[in-house]
Amino acid sequence: MDMNSFSPMMPTSPLSMINQIKFEDEPDLKDLFITVDAPESHVTTIETFITYRIITKTSRGEFDSSEFEVRRRYQDFLWLKGKLEDAHPTLIIPPLPEKFIVKGMVERFNDDFIETRRKALHKFLNRIADHPTLTFNEDFKVFLTAQAPELSSYKKQGPGLLSRMGQTVRAVASSMRGVKNRPDEFMEMNSFIETFSQKINLIDKISQRIYKEERDYFDEMKEYGPIHILWSASEEDLVDTLKGIASCIDQCCKATEKRMTGLSEALLPVVHEYVLYSEMLMGVMKRRDQIQTELDSKVEALTYKKADADLLTEEIGKLEDKVECANNALKADWERWKQNMQNDLKSAFTDTAEENIRYYEQCLATWESFLTSQTDLPLEEDSEDKI
Numbered sequence: 001m002d003m004n005s006f007s008p009m010m011p012t013s014p015l016s017m018i019n020q021i022k023f024e025d026e027p028d029l030k031d032l033f034i035t036v037d038a039p040e041s042h043v044t045t046i047e048t049f050i051t052y053r054i055i056t057k058t059s060r061g062e063f064d065s066s067e068f069e070v071r072r073r074y075q076d077f078l079w080l081k082g083k084l085e086d087a088h089p090t091l092i093i094p095p096l097p098e099k100f101i102v103k104g105m106v107e108r109f110n111d112d113f114i115e116t117r118r119k120a121l122h123k124f125l126n127r128i129a130d131h132p133t134l135t136f137n138e139d140f141k142v143f144l145t146a147q148a149p150e151l152s153s154y155k156k157q158g159p160g161l162l163s164r165m166g167q168t169v170r171a172v173a174s175s176m177r178g179v180k181n182r183p184d185e186f187m188e189m190n191s192f193i194e195t196f197s198q199k200i201n202l203i204d205k206i207s208q209r210i211y212k213e214e215r216d217y218f219d220e221m222k223e224y225g226p227i228h229i230l231w232s233a234s235e236e237d238l239v240d241t242l243k244g245i246a247s248c249i250d251q252c253c254k255a256t257e258k259r260m261t262g263l264s265e266a267l268l269p270v271v272h273e274y275v276l277y278s279e280m281l282m283g284v285m286k287r288r289d290q291i292q293t294e295l296d297s298k299v300e301a302l303t304y305k306k307a308d309a310d311l312l313t314e315e316i317g318k319l320e321d322k323v324e325c326a327n328n329a330l331k332a333d334w335e336r337w338k339q340n341m342q343n344d345l346k347s348a349f350t351d352t353a354e355e356n357i358r359y360y361e362q363c364l365a366t367w368e369s370f371l372t373s374q375t376d377l378p379l380e381e382d383s384e385d386k387i
Contacts, residue, residue, distance in 0.1 A: 032129045033057040034144065036122035039114050040071070049073050050114055052121060056144045068145045074099060076143065077121060079155060083139040084128070089287040090330040091134065092337045094127035095276030096120070119269065132336075133329075180296055182289065183327070189334060190285050197278035204275045211263050218256045225249040244370050251366045255359050262355040270348040274341060281337075284330065291326050295319040 038053035051071040058066060077096055084093045097120035125144075128134045142154050182190070225246045232242035298319060302312040 030130075031059045032135060034122075034125045034129055036118055036125060039118055042073075049075075050117075052118060054125070054144065063141070063145065065145075070144065070147060070151075072143070074117070074121075076151065077124065080139060080143045081124075084134055084137060085283075085287075087137060087139070088133065088329065089291070090284055090326040090333070091131075092277075092284055092330075092333045093134070093280060094124050094131075095273060095280050096124055098276075116269075120273075123273070133333075180293075182292070185331070186285070186288065186327075189330075193278065193281045193285065197275075197282070200271065200274050200278055204271050207263070207268055207271050211260065211268060214256070214260050214263065218253065218260060221249060221253055221256065225253065241374065244373065248366050248370050252363045255362045255366075259355060259359045262352065266355075267348050267352045270344055274345065277337075277341070288326055288330055291319070292323050295323050 033056070035055045036052050037055070039050050040053075042049050042051060051073045054068075054070050054072055056068040078099075081093060081096055084091075097117050128137075128140055134140060142151065146154060228242045228246035228249065232239045232246070235242060295316065298312055298316045302316060
């Protein structure tokens with residue numbers, strides 16, 4: 001079995017543990033299918049928000065049924081992401097789309113914005129479902145199965161405000177002290193994250209600029225077809241030629257529009273998702289360092305006997321186990337994430353390149369066909385010499 005598929009937060013359900021074990025000769029069977037669709041707008045006296053229908057189909061025994069249907073809003077997804085980070089601080093949690101804050105509600109709730117967010121939320125849940133550890137998280141199961149009132153009650157069972165404030169204060173204190181002896185492998189990992197973040201942000205900006213320029217080119221080109229049709233009405237000798245040019249322009253417009261759709265659906269979302277991933281990775285490294293910093297502070301306190309030695313020794317033992325589990329979880333998840341990242345980006349850029357080739361071949365064939373038809377027309381006596 002692949003020991004890298006286990007995390008320090010091992011699920012206690014026997015069936016969940018069995019599901020995590022993957023034998024070499026056993027096919028990787030998917031047993032959890034999630035769909036996010038049917039967005040609905042809700043208007044109250046206090047706020048306006050969108051909910052999404054989530055349909056879950058599964059054959060897992062720990063679920064009470066084989067199919068569930070619930071509705072969730074963006075805040076619920078944020079809650080789930082936070083619970084996963086609390087339970088698995090050094091696992092790489094998939095990113096959520098940003099919560100854009102805009103002036104005016106029309107822009108925020110237009111169809112394009114809602115559809116873009118729906119796709120991102122769909123990918124978020126399915127990445128969790130495909131993760132060897134996160135997929136068995138109890139909060140994830142409740143998110144998929146509980147109706148809205150049940151989920152609201154479940155959320156209230158979490159740690160109280162004072163407890164959360166205490167955790168935040170300790171985290172801030174740890175970050176202020178900083179980690180002293182980060183292992184070399186995590187130094188390399190941190191260096192990779194910083195370089196990756198710079199490059200993927202640059203690629204994201206370039207991709208967005210290319211799409212904008214393509215959109216401007218498309219909007220301008222759309223005007224030329226009708227112009228040539230109008231022009232042909234005043235040029236009897238050039239009617240067929242001008243209409244032929246208009247037809248070519250129209251076909252190229254359709255090809256350009258298809259190409260832009262490919263960019264907006266296949267490339268831009270993938271690149272931007274990994275921009276968000278780079279931010280998530282920085283958070284994961286920060287949480288790993290906080291755990292190690294807490295251990296280092298206890299070891300330092302024991303060295304200078306700043307507190308009860310027996311109590312500190314016991315705490316240090318627990319923290320050493322915690323650091324080891326956190327490190328092992330991150331190392332295993334890191335390799336899985338890198339492989340997925342390489343596959344996703346390679347596929348996105350390969351598909352885009354192939355679509356570009358088809359686009360140029362289609363436009364070239366369109367104009368070659370038009371020019372061939374023009375050369376078959378009878379020429380004036382001296383026209384052939386000029387050509």
